[in-house]
Amino acid sequence: MxxxxxxxxxxxxxxxxxxxxxxxxxxxxxPGGRLQHTGKYSLQYPPRHLLTCTGTARANLAPSAATPQGTTRHNWAEKHSHQTVLQQHCDFFDRDHDGVLWPQDTFTGFHRLGFGIILSWVAVLVIHGNFSYPTVSGWLPDPFFRVFLKNIHKDKHGSDTGTYDTEGRFIPQRFEDIFSKYADGRDYLTIWDLSNVLKGQRCIADPIGWGGAFFESRLKKNRTLAKPNRPKGRLSSAQRQALNAEEAVSNTLAYSLDLFKCLAKDKAGSPAYDDAGFALDYDKAKCPKKKGVRTRRYSKPFLTDLGKLQKGDVVPEEVGNYIKDQVSMDMGVPWHQIDSQRVKEWKSKGFKRARFDAWRKTPNEEEDKHMQKMETGSNLRKGL
Structure with a gap:
């Protein structure tokens, strides 16, 4: 190619x-500074949706194609500008923010994330048994097996994704490569995808790297909610796709660290927020459900020729979400607040309506990733 x-x-x-x-x-x-529309919808997103210089490692930001500016809410980037991305990755476990991870910090962190006592202790043994000594400044090992975050970059092991470089910086290209290589165009990874990642990233004669990657993948596999019900018999391609999507939703690692915090704080804890700054709902995070869209209600005031549909023609269900996104950009209203009444208001303000034929094609990869992230966020926010 x-x-x-x-x-x-x-x-x-x-x-x-x-x-x-x-x-x-x-x-x-x-995309090289612009979205290359290969198919339908041809929505022109603003430049902020574009990720540039993907091969350049970022010291204190973790941008992706979906969030090119990294995590900017609550001045996160400014507050943590003194930390590398790898240090920020460990910040959740360092509750007192003293730059030192004690074994009890690791145990508490894993237990807060919902791991049982046994698995939390296993995590302590594996992490502090292997990763304490490389972070010590001198030659003598630390008697308490502490991990010192100022030297956490020395804990980088082989056979990993390569997302972090040897200085603890974040490389967007390596991060996006994992989804491009192993997710088959999706923006989530299933258990089988993770298995393929382990095999594909494995380096020769690297037992420490194999063990570290395998242990991390086991944690991801075990940190799941109730598994989706698999239909009996042989599955069609559409059924497999639906099952994979449902499986990814049940795996909390498919979401951001904010969702971990939401689950860790429990229902009575302080609120957690997503990347856009909206409060997350604990009950939705515990048992996420896809929120449907009544497409025709959105389509009628938005499309010019909906009444000309021939018998048997349907409005694709996904069109409703893209209409919401276009109305959101035109009116400056958050995506999750767009309903059929807002679309009618959009029409009354004189915005140019779209032709039905232009909204029947498949979105390109960038549009699809953007929309899935928007939809996932609205499915977890309070009051929706």
């Missing part, structure tokens, strides 16, 4: 037919 630049001078080859693994695991391709 090749990609040619705008001037037609250089060709970038990122897969070779004679080497199948390069065809199977395609790298993430930066």
């Amino acid at each position: 090749t990609m040619q630049n705008g001037r037609g001078e250089d060709i970038l080859v990122y897969s070779i037919r004679d080497v199948p693994v390069t065809e199977e695991r395609k790298p993430y391709l930066n």
Whole structure:
């Protein structure tokens, strides 16, 4: 597979037919300053939705294609500008923020996340038994097996995703590569995807890296809610896709650290917030449910020729979400507050209505990722 630049001078080859693994695991391709609409909906998102310089490691931000500015709510970036992204990754466990992880800090952190006593102790033994000594400043090991976060970059092991570099910085390209290579165009990873990640990222003669990656994957697998019911018999492609999506929803690691905090604080705890600054609902986080959209209510005031549909034609269910997104941008109203009444108000303000034919095609990858993140957020926010 090749990609040619705008001037037609250089060709970038990122897969070779004679080497199948390069065809199977395609790298993430930066849109290059603009969204390349390959299909439907052709929604023009603002530049803030674009991730640039993906190969450059970020010292204190963890941007992605969905959140190019990283975590900016509550001045997170400014407050933690003195920490590398890897140090911020450990910040949840360092409750007193003294830069030192004691074994009891790790145990408490895992227990707050819902792991049982036994698994929490196993995490303590594995983490502090292997990762304490590399972070010590001198030659003698720490008698309390503490992990010192100022040297946490020395704990980077092999056979991992490569998202963190050896200085503890975050590399967006490596992060996006994992989804591009192993998620088959989705923005979530299933248990089987994680298994493929372990196999694909494994380096030769690296037992410590194998063990670390396997232990982390087991934690991800065990940190799940109730498993979705699998239909009996052989599944169709659509059924498998639905099951994978439901499985990813039941796995709390499919969401951000904010959801972990929401579950860890329990129902009576202080509120947790998502990346957009909206409060999360503990009950929804515990048992997430997909919130449907009554598409025709949104479509009628938005589309010019809905009444011309032929018998058998339907408005795709996903169209409702994209209409909400367009109305949200036009009116400056948060996406999760858009309802059919807001769409009618949008029409009354004289915004140009869309033609039905332009809204029947499949969204491109960037649009799909953006929309799934918006929809996931609204499904967890309070009062919705």
